[in-house]
Amino acid sequence: EPEVTQTPSHQVTQMGQEVILRCVPISNHLYFYWYRQILGQKVEFLVSFYNNEISEKSEIFDDQFSVERPDGSNFTLKIRSTKLEDSAMYFCASSDPYSLTLEKLFFGSGTQLSVL
Amino acid sequence: KQEVTQIPAALSVPEGENLVLNCSFTDSAIYNLQWFRQDPGKGLTSLLLIQSSQREQTSGRLNASLDKSSGRSTLYIAASQPGDSATYLCAVVMNYGGSQGNLIFGKGTKLSVKP
Numbered sequence: 001e002p003e004v005t006q007t008p009s010h011q012v013t014q015m016g017q018e019v020i021l022r023c024v025p026i027s028n029h030l031y032f033y034w035y036r037q038i039l040g041q042k043v044e045f046l047v048s049f050y051n052n053e054i055s056e057k058s059e060i061f062d063d064q065f066s067v068e069r070p071d072g073s074n075f076t077l078k079i080r081s082t083k084l085e086d087s088a089m090y091f092c093a094s095s096d097p098y099s100l101t102l103e104k105l106f107f108g109s110g111t112q113l114s115v116l
Numbered sequence: 117k118q119e120v121t122q123i124p125a126a127l128s129v130p131e132g133e134n135l136v137l138n139c140s141f142t143d144s145a146i147y148n149l150q151w152f153r154q155d156p157g158k159g160l161t162s163l164l165l166i167q168s169s170q171r172e173q174t175s176g177r178l179n180a181s182l183d184k185s186s187g188r189s190t191l192y193i194a195a196s197q198p199g200d201s202a203t204y205l206c207a208v209v210m211n212y213g214g215s216q217g218n219l220i221f222g223k224g225t226k227l228s229v230k231p
Contacts, residue, residue, distance in 0.1 A: 033217045043221040056218055103216040107159035
């Protein structure tokens with residue numbers, strides 16, 4: 001069964017450093033998303049991406065964050081200058097709203113980001 | 117602002133028992149509601165998706181119901197098994213024309229099924 005792949009599974013960085021989290025969505029999907037989950041808290045929406053542009057973003061997704069689809073398969077989340085409070089599990093997801101699965105989202109297994 | 121609440125936060129049952137997980141939301145103007153399963157160290161797996169016009173969805177031993185007007189959904193698990201142990205998340209998408217992937221999650225119910 002096709003799946004969303006995220007790399008790395010764990011990332012440790014120093015405060016103020018830039019990090020790039022990588023995702024390979026399911027190949028025929030058209031919508032791509034990033035979510036995060038701070039330990040012990042709810043999963044939170046960050047951004048959705050369609051047709052090579054951001055279609056929606058949350059208040060969390062400020063100027064420190066950016067997303068890119070650099071080629072036909074990868075989808076990345078960049079945090080320019082990490083803060084301690086950016087430590088969280090980051091989930092990538094994709095969907096194909098024109099398929100039988102409708103709006104069902106398929107999630108990757110996440111990247112655990114630790115900012116020291 | 118939409119708030120999604122799940123009760124109980126944790127539940128422990130013996131194997132074979134039927135159980136109900138509850139989800140409530142404050143704003144009934146939802147587009148759809150999904151139930152997810154989250155295993156430790158793994159991603160979220162979509163279990164059932166209910167459109168706002170639907171009342172329930174079934175998949176195997178799982179049945180999810182939706183009462184939009186009262187802001188409630190339940191996930192019924194029949195004949196529970198130890199492999200059902202996981203955290204179950206409820207999430208809604210609002211009906212405001214935005215991205216259908218902007219899910220608003222509850223905090224989840226951590227289910228433990230004892231052999």
